[in-house]
Amino acid sequence: MRTNRDLFTLLAARLSSLRLATVLILLLIIACAVGGVIPQSPVTPNAEAIYRSYGLFWYRLITRLQLDDVFGSAWFFVLIGTFVLNLLLCTGRRLRRSVRQVFGSTCATQLNDETSQTVAFSARRPSADLEESVRKAIRRVGFRCVNRQDSADGGVWLTGCRWRWGALGADIVHVGILIILLGALLGIFREEGSFRIDEWQTGVRLPACGDVDVSDCVPLPYDVQVNDFGVETYDQTTRVKDYWADVVLWRGEDAIERARLSVNRPLSIGGTGLYVWRYGENANGALVRLQVVDAGRDIVTTEIELRVGETVPIPGLQARVTAIRFYRSYALSEAGEPIDRGNATGGHPAVLLQVDGFAEDGEAIAYQDVAFPFLPESGAESDTAFILADAQVPSFIDLHVTRNPGYPFFWWGFILVMAGLAVAFYLRPSMLRVTIEADHLQITAQGRGGAQRAERLARDIVAILGLDSQEEVDQ
Amino acid sequence: MNQGVLYFDIAAIAYIVAFFGLLATRLFNRSWIRRVGTGLFVLAFAAQSVGLILRGLALGGFPVTNTYESLVFYGWVFALSFVTLIVAGVLRGRLRDTVGIGVGLLAALAMAVAGSPLRSPDIAPLVPALRSHWLALHVSLVFVGEGFFAVAFVTGVLYLFTARRDRGDRTELLTRLDILIYRAIAIGFPFFTLGGLFFGAIWAKHAWGRYWGWDPKETFMLVTWLVYVLFLHVRVQRGWHGRRTAWIAVIGFLLALFTFAGVNFLIRGLHSYA
Numbered sequence: 001m002r003t004n005r006d007l008f009t010l011l012a013a014r015l016s017s018l019r020l021a022t023v024l025i026l027l028l029i030i031a032c033a034v035g036g037v038i039p040q041s042p043v044t045p046n047a048e049a050i051y052r053s054y055g056l057f058w059y060r061l062i063t064r065l066q067l068d069d070v071f072g073s074a075w076f077f078v079l080i081g082t083f084v085l086n087l088l089l090c091t092g093r094r095l096r097r098s099v100r101q102v103f104g105s106t107c108a109t110q111l112n113d114e115t116s117q118t119v120a121f122s123a124r125r126p127s128a129d130l131e132e133s134v135r136k137a138i139r140r141v142g143f144r145c146v147n148r149q150d151s152a153d154g155g156v157w158l159t160g161c162r163w164r165w166g167a168l169g170a171d172i173v174h175v176g177i178l179i180i181l182l183g184a185l186l187g188i189f190r191e192e193g194s195f196r197i198d199e200w201q202t203g204v205r206l207p208a209c210g211d212v213d214v215s216d217c218v219p220l221p222y223d224v225q226v227n228d229f230g231v232e233t234y235d236q237t238t239r240v241k242d243y244w245a246d247v248v249l250w251r252g253e254d255a256i257e258r259a260r261l262s263v264n265r266p267l268s269i270g271g272t273g274l275y276v277w278r279y280g281e282n283a284n285g286a287l288v289r290l291q292v293v294d295a296g297r298d299i300v301t302t303e304i305e306l307r308v309g310e311t312v313p314i315p316g317l318q319a320r321v322t323a324i325r326f327y328r329s330y331a332l333s334e335a336g337e338p339i340d341r342g343n344a345t346g347g348h349p350a351v352l353l354q355v356d357g358f359a360e361d362g363e364a365i366a367y368q369d370v371a372f373p374f375l376p377e378s379g380a381e382s383d384t385a386f387i388l389a390d391a392q393v394p395s396f397i398d399l400h401v402t403r404n405p406g407y408p409f410f411w412w413g414f415i416l417v418m419a420g421l422a423v424a425f426y427l428r429p430s431m432l433r434v435t436i437e438a439d440h441l442q443i444t445a446q447g448r449g450g451a452q453r454a455e456r457l458a459r460d461i462v463a464i465l466g467l468d469s470q471e472e473v474d475q
Numbered sequence: 476m477n478q479g480v481l482y483f484d485i486a487a488i489a490y491i492v493a494f495f496g497l498l499a500t501r502l503f504n505r506s507w508i509r510r511v512g513t514g515l516f517v518l519a520f521a522a523q524s525v526g527l528i529l530r531g532l533a534l535g536g537f538p539v540t541n542t543y544e545s546l547v548f549y550g551w552v553f554a555l556s557f558v559t560l561i562v563a564g565v566l567r568g569r570l571r572d573t574v575g576i577g578v579g580l581l582a583a584l585a586m587a588v589a590g591s592p593l594r595s596p597d598i599a600p601l602v603p604a605l606r607s608h609w610l611a612l613h614v615s616l617v618f619v620g621e622g623f624f625a626v627a628f629v630t631g632v633l634y635l636f637t638a639r640r641d642r643g644d645r646t647e648l649l650t651r652l653d654i655l656i657y658r659a660i661a662i663g664f665p666f667f668t669l670g671g672l673f674f675g676a677i678w679a680k681h682a683w684g685r686y687w688g689w690d691p692k693e694t695f696m697l698v699t700w701l702v703y704v705l706f707l708h709v710r711v712q713r714g715w716h717g718r719r720t721a722w723i724a725v726i727g728f729l730l731a732l733f734t735f736a737g738v739n740f741l742i743r744g745l746h747s748y749a
Contacts, residue, residue, distance in 0.1 A: 018708065018712050018713055021708060022705065022708060022709060022713070025701055025704060025705045025708070026705065028701055029698055029701045029702060029705070032694050032695075032697055032698045032701070033694075033695070033698050035689065035694060036691045036694035036695050036698065036738075037691075040689065071689045184687070192684070192685075234600045237600065239600050240602070240603060241600065241601075241603065241606070242603045242606060243603060262603075263603035263604055263606070263682060264603070264604070264606060264607040264609075264681050264682050265681075266681060266684065273680075273684055275683075275684045277684075400684050402684040402685065404685070407680075407686070410676070410686050414673045414676070414677075417668065417673070418665070418668070418669055418673065421664070421665040421668060421669075422665060425661050425662070425664070425665055426665075
């Protein structure tokens with residue numbers, strides 16, 4: 001009957017096995033490929049509509065298996081969790097072995113590398129002090145830790161090792177990956193948000209979670225002031241080269257940092273990253289100037305100026321007008337709905353107005369009107385009409401704020417993985433073995449540089465020993 | 476502005492002729508054909524190198540700023556990896572010629588696609604996100620890694636083709652092919668990891684404020700990386716050799732190709748300009 005300890009050992013062996021690692025890597029490949037091909041709903045806004053277009057079967061399959069959010073699904077976390085467990089246990093087991101190999105007093109005795117090269121020499125009968133001479137020769141070609149071992153057929157093996165710590169390469173890579181995954185786990189506590197700064201907000205100190213237009217507020221230990229921002233274009237073109245913002249960070253009365261941020265030039269301070277995120281024109285912050293027209297007499301009676309979202313009284317009338325929305329280029333969709341075609345060339349600016357109040361005859365009025373830069377020839381439903389005389393659309397810049405406690409772990413993980421890969425692939429341990437038999441000397445070398453280097457090492461040993469030999473190379 | 480295009484055209488033609496030359500060497504076993512084929516391959520590589528330098532000087536940066544330049548550079552790293560393996564003494568004798576046929580074909584294909592009318596050779600200004608020194612580090616190291624994967628791919632195809640027709644007298648050749656697949660991947664893998672995953676992640680942090688975002692291009696880069704991780708584990712630790720590892724090398728490079736070219740055309744993401 002198995003004891004609990006046996007079961008635990010068996011479970012640990014299974015969980016740390018290479019077989020499980022292979023299966024998990026395969027499953028990760030499949031999961032990531034599926035997540036890469038199927039539009040993921042958190043990133044693709046119209047993902048659900050896309051799935052519906054595949055048909056009911058596929059729609060149900062995708063949503064029930066959470067294939068619409070693979071990387072946020074419970075089954076993906078279980079997969080990653082099992083992978084981490086496998087890697088952790090495997091690394092623990094390997095590390096014990098590698099540490100013994102690196103710091104142990106004897107060289108490993110196995111020569112099983114594909115780069116091994118054996119050179120057999122027929123030499124004179126070895127003299128009594130040959131063993132000591134070989135030991136010295138092995139040391140002279142750079143190998144330390146020379147071990148002596150009796151071979152099965154009555155001879156002697158002298159084995160020298162170097163770069164033994166190269167055996168740690170794979171373990172260092174594993175530890176690095178574990179640290180990266182720990183960083184990813186800590187990413188659960190990350191905070192992200194963005195500021196929108198309009199032109200008229202430049203020079204104003206903005207608390208991170210104040211009255212400004214802030215989404216997903218990230219509390220910051222400083223206030224942000226954007227003194228200026230703009231866009232840089234390539235010479236004689238309208239192609240955007242970069243966009244930038246001059247930022248001052250305040251803590252109390254102290255300006256703790258002044259910097260020009262641009263794309264690819266963020267500001268990192270106190271564990272928080274500040275990025276220039278987006279640049280554009282904010283139609284919702286447009287300032288419009290309207291001419292009020294007496295439609296009956298076809299004359300302009302007055303002018304008013306208001307920002308989108310504002311309500312102002314109309315002079316001479318008992319009514320108010322609200323600018324609901326500004327269109328940089330007004331157009332009608334196929335369904336007849338007004339849409340803004342953005343900065344399309346040949347734009348037709350317009351503003352949607354809401355008029356409320358009382359007409360001259362005392363009758364209550366409430367209607368919407370669209371004001372263009374000209375007076376429409378027909379369709380006036382009221383005695384009062386509006387002409388869009390001018391519009392100023394302010395530029396904006398979005399600043400993105402991130403704070404992620406996992407970032408330092410990523411860095412250390414990256415460094416360890418690369419160091420481990422370099423060690424594992426380019427600084428592998430080398431081993432040199434000289435077998436002394438009754439009338440025969442055989443030298444086997446393995447490690448970096450492959451067969452050619454091994455052969456050269458063997459020749460160096462022979463030269464140092466000053467042996468008169470006939471060689472026979474075994475490729 | 477299309478600096479370097481003349482050299483790229485010369486390289487494309489030379490690669491195609493070199494491919495046929497090296498192929499003819501295998502069929503007719505004439506040393507003069509071999510010399511011509513090898514000479515043309517070297518000429519193509521040299522012309523491509525000169526073209527890339529001129530292009531880089533005109534740009535004032537690393538010439539991987541659009542699809543045309545990326546394809547030319549892609550073709551160049553195929554040839555560079557092949558030449559590196561020859562210089563390092565890993566590729567010798569008839570194996571060198573045979574692998575050269577495949578690498579020459581891949582380089583010629585990359586140049587042909589780059590030269591198609593669908594790709595403009597004009598130098599275009601960079602979008603803000605690409606104006607970074609990380610562009611050169613990220614793209615060049617990924618491509619260098621993939622250059623070695625391309626050699627492994629060619630060798631893998633050769634292995635599968637040879638093993639299919641194995642008459643029992645090719646064991647030594649198959650062993651050499653098998654070792655070459657491993658060595659090419661072992662050299663390319665650290666470059667691919669450093670350039671593709673780590674430098675890409677660091678650049679993403681600089682430009683977008685996060686190391687990783689499961690963008691389709693990032694995801695398929697990870698998929699490709701995992702395939703090579705699988706290759707290294709099953710070969711080094713489980714002792715898989717032969718057909719199975721050759722298949723993984725072939726699939727790995729096809730995925731790398733899909734990540735480079737396919738993702739941009741089929742799936743929308745943040746790397747759409749890449």
